Amino acid sequence: MASLEDLTTPALVVDGDTLEHNLTTMATALPGARCRPHIKAHKTTALAHRQRAIGHVGFTCATAREIIGLARAGLGDDLLLANEVLDSEQLAALAGVDGRVTIAVDSEVTADAAADAGIRECLVDVNVGMPRCGCLPEDAGRIADHARARGLDVRGVMGYEGHLVDMVDRAAREEQTAECMAHLARAHLAVGGDVISVGGTGTYDCNHFGTEIQAGSYALMDTHYARLPDLPFRRALFVLATVISVNQREGFAVANCGLKSLGMDHGTPEIDGATVWYCSDEHTVFSVGGELPNVGDRLRVWPAHIDPTIAYHEHMHVLVGEDVAETWTVDLRGW
Ligand SMILES: Cc1ncc(COP(=O)(O)O)c(C=O)c1O
Structure with missing residues (x-):
């Protein structure tokens, strides 16, 4: 069995025990279909199998590739x-998968595209405050009627409060989530259906309206979500790097991972006991309170945002103790 020391760096590494803790904690809080894990967080079929084994039957996806890959892996019960999605080729491929596929629509145009391609089921995606996709709550009923007239089965609504999931103050997060959900409730009244799909890791236990929570980051976590003191999930994923240069006079060291192996939209990564100065393409520059590390030392670099970090990597190695027990392919990358 390989050990951490044997891995070529930079390497994506998962702490197996911490992953287990996170999966079990979520499956206890939101068992079975109450959680619909979001695959975009890790893009890895092997990890989706673990989520399925612990009871979550349905998955949330962001891309056609994720849906098709999960269905091929036998995880297509409820995707x-x-x-x-407007691309007719992608929609046709989605309509042909061996499994149950439901697509978000937020306009007559997206409903038409889905119906034309032979998709059978949809949710009406409602904007609940985040400036991204989703129709106005008052338009949801009209779009649902249109979708039904085009032969789609409208299963219900979706509303993602993504602008609130990382609020550090839990009371404010919970209160503002309830306000957003009042908009979704109005839309749901007009749309009907039994699915109300909402939320993310930060609101997994403070969104009390959804029938299911689309949490993704909880399994592996990152430093951005670790700021939220009430979350029981722990950081399980790091980039293993090697110190390739040390500048004793200026008091800094350089690790061989940078912007091309770390998602940086939520800020610089963290190194325990060190201050990260900045990242460039292939470097992370940092200082430490005491003695600098030696050239050749290995260290754990904790990403600020796991989703884009993982999308840069082809594999993730799963650790049990200091041994690499498994290597998973990040097989759902691309579109
Ligand atoms: C539509 C949607 N649902 C849910 C999530 C929640 O993901 P996470 O649990 O990683 O915050 C996201 C993340 O961006 C999303 O885009």
Whole structure:
């Protein structure tokens, strides 16, 4: 069995025990269909199998590729593409998968595209405050009627409060989530159906309206979500890097991972006991309170945002203790 020392760096590494803790904690809080894990967080079929084994039957996806890959892997019981799609080739491929596929629509145009391609089921995606996809709540009923007239089965509504999931103050997060959900409730009254798909890791236990929560980051976590003191999930994913240069006079060291192996939209990564100065394409520059590390030392670089970090990598290695027990292919990358 390989050990951490044997891995070529930069390498994406998952702490197996922490992953287990996160999966079990979520499956206890939101068992079975109450959680619809979002695959875009990790893009890895092997990890989706773990989520399925612990009881979550349905998955949320952001891309056609994720849906098709999960269905091929036998995980197609109930797949939601929580995103608008217009590409007719992608839609036709989605209509042909061996499994149940539901697509988000937020306009007559997206409903028409889905119906034309032979998609059978949809949710009406409602904007609940985040400036991204989703129709106005008052338009949801009209769009649902249109979708039904085009032969689609409208299963219900979706509303993602993505502008609130990372609020550090839990009371404010919970209160503002309830306000957003009042808009979704209005839309749901007009749309009907029994699915109300909402939320993310930060609101997994403070969104009390949804029938299911689309949490993704909880399984592996990152430093951005770790700021939320009430979340029981722990950081399980790091980039293993090697110190390739040390500048004793200026008091800094350089690790061999940078912008091309770390998603940086939520800020610089963290290194325990160190201050990260900045990242460039292939470098992370940092200082430490005490003695600098040696050239050749290995260290754990904790990403600020796992989703884009993982999308840069072809594999993730799963650790048990200091041993690499498994290597998973990040097989659902691309579109
Ligand atoms: C539509 C949608 N649902 C849910 C999520 C929640 O993901 P996470 O649990 O990683 O915050 C996201 C993340 O961006 C999303 O885009």
